[in-house]
Every structure is written in C-alpha cells, then in structure tokens.
Amino acid sequence: MPDSRNWFDIVPEHRHRRLSASRRDGIHIDVGGRRLINFASNDYLGLSFDAAVCMGASGAFSESVGSGASRLVSGDDPMLHRLERKLADWKGYEACLIIGSGMLANIGLLQALAGRHTHLFADRLNHASLVDGVRLSGAVSHRYRHLDSAQLARQLRQHPADRRIIVSDGVFSMDGDCADARTLLALAESHDALLLIDDAHGTGTLGADGRGLTALHGIAGHARLIEVGTFGKAFGSYGAFILGTHELIEGLRQRQRTMIYSTALPVALIAASETALALIERGEPVKQLHERLARFKAGVSGMGFMDSDTPIQPLLIGSDQQALTMAAKLADAGFFVPAIRPPTVPDGTARLRFTLSAAHSHEQIDALIAKLKELL
Ligand SMILES: *Cc1c(COP(=O)(O)O)cnc(C)c1O
Secondary structure: OOOOOOOOOOOHHHOOOOOOOEEEEOOEEEEOOEEEEEOOOOOOOOHHHOHHHHHHHHHHHOOOOOOOOEOOOOOOOHHHHHHHHHHHHHHOOOEEEEEOOHHHHHHHHHHHHOOOOOEEEEEOOOOHHHHHHHHHHOOEEEEEOOOOHHHHHHHHHHOOOOOEEEEEEOEOOOOOOEOOHHHHHHHHHHOOOEEEEEOOOOOOOOOOOOOOHHHHOOOOOOOOEEEEEEOOOOOOOOOEEEEEOHHHHHHHHHHOHHHHOOEOOOHHHHHHHHHHHHHHHHOHHHHHHHHHHHHHHHHHOOOOEOOOOOOEEEEEEEOHHHHHHHHHHHHHOOEEOOEEOOOOOOOOOEEEEEEOOOOOOHHHHHHHHHHHHHHO
C-alpha cells in the first residue's frame, strides 16, 4: 500500500506546475532575486495596492480580522448587505449575494441550481470553477465548441428538459476573447433555459463604465440571466458575488452550501471592495486601463497577438519550449510575463499571456513593445 510519499505517483518530468515565491510591490514583482514589471496579474486597475482601498481595509482590520462564523450563524455583518445592494444597483440586477470566492460561487451556485434532471450546456473553454461546478452538480452535461452558438443551438434542440442552463465565462481567461452574451441570452429565451455568465475578468474592465460584458451587451438584469463577478481581479481584493432576481438570490440563501457552511468574508475585505467599487464608479481607473490597452494594442499590431479587446492579451507561440524561452528573455529584459502551457491550455497552444493594468506607465508599456519588436 502506498503511503503519502508515493500516493500521487507523479514522475518529476510531469511536474508542470511550480509554485515560486514572489513578492509583489505595486506594479513590480520580485522573483528569484530580480525586480520585474508585472504583466502577469489580474489586478487590472491597480486597486490591490491603491492607497484608498488599503485604507478602507486597514480601518476595518484594526477592529477585527476574521468574521468568526458563517453568515447564517453570526458572521452576517451589515456591510455585506450594504455592498450587495450597491453591486446590484451598479450592475443593474434586482439582488446580489456575496460569497467567499469565485471558485466557491460557481461550485455552490451550480450545485444549488442543478440536479440529476437538469441539463447544463457549457462552453469547452470555461474556467475550471465552472467545469467543476457542472461536474459536482450531478446534472447531465453537454459541452459545445468554444463560442460555437450554432452547435449550442443544436444541442438545445436535441436535449429538451424542464430545467436547462447555458453556462459560460464572459471573458475567457486564457484567450481574452468574449462570449456572445446577447446571442446566448436569445438562445436561452427561445429554448426556455437560463443563462449563467461568469464575468470574473470583465467586471471592472469592459465598457466605458467597467460594468462588464452583460452591460456592454445591454442584457444585464434580465430575468433569465444569472451573473457571477469576483473581487479578486479588477477590484483588487478577494471574494465574489452572484447577481440575479430577488427570488433567485433568496433561493441561494436557502440552498447554496458554499455560503451556508463556510466562514463569511472578513469585513476588511468587504470594506476594500466597497472602496474599489466607489473608485470604479468614479471612472478614472477604467479610463486609464482602456488608454493603456489601446497603446499596447497599437504597439503590437502585426506581431501575431490573438484577437482580444480585453486586458488579457495572449501571444500564441505553439511549442512549450519556445514559450519558455521567450518568457525567460522577457524576464532578462525586466518584464514578468508567464508562459502558459498545457494542461492549462490545449496541446500545441503554449502562449505568453500578457495582462495590462491601469497602473502600468506609458514608459513601461513602450519599453515592453520595443523589446517584443526586437525578439519577434
Ligand atoms: C478567477 C476566476 C474565477 C475564480 O475566482 P476566485 O475568486 O479567484 O476564486 C472564477 N471564474 C473565472 C472565469 C475566473 O477567471
């Protein structure tokens, strides 16, 4: 019988994933004794180190750290309700429920919504939290090719059922492309289904006001639409939220096990997220991000970047080794850009994944463009 030392049976050459300690310092990151400019963070608005956001958190932290219990016991601070109201109003939904993280939101949401008799229809490139949520729900699942709404429509025609949900990322995390949310909602309506959009990357980044993909498509708040957003990316803190109708959110309060049986988020993180929302609503960070993104895209046009209008800008390389070599050369020049390899992405599609932030300076972006011109 194996003990814990040989339980996993992983040979060293298959150890793809490596944790390497790195300290972030604003837009910089210290890795392996070098100080690099970070082009590998989801902190799209630079709010994780914004003075006002940190102040919001530290004020609350000086009074308490942990929330002490699940929201259903004694961890239900009024600040959670206040931020839920603000998020619902900002995104244009009736109601909102804050949850520990995006992973917990998706796993719990799908478990609460779907059971053995539910059919789920999922984009093949959905985030792992949706993939696991679908699997753990025990529902019948169907996967359609990435963004292929014609195949989805066929699957919906072929698999009638009382309860059906289309499940998709808003912005896809490895490609930076977007779901055609309006078409997905039209399919949900014509086939009497629900649509779940996880816009973790679009929230705070898409649209002039940063309200995300569904607002951009003019469908936010629709009664067939459920949306997930997170605080861990553009909001610069930690946690997640679910948006929908009053009845849906009330149902989740009764059924969502990842909320019921998990300690509530610390209020300091809620305070940070509330400050972040106020800054996003004021507009300046979103405007800065869009301006940086336009500068980067103009600078790298013709270099073979994947087609993306989001702050996720991948450059397809192909071979794992070449992607690693490119990443190492960029690091030598002072830029931290990760090589993303299988199994995170399909075989033969290793890539460099650049993410832009409002906190990058023009000089930093221009220097990166110049280096890329030289390397390509
Ligand atoms: C990051 C991400 C999540 C996970 O959110 P966490 O709060 O980090 O757990 C879920 N869905 C998508 C699409 C994501 O990009």
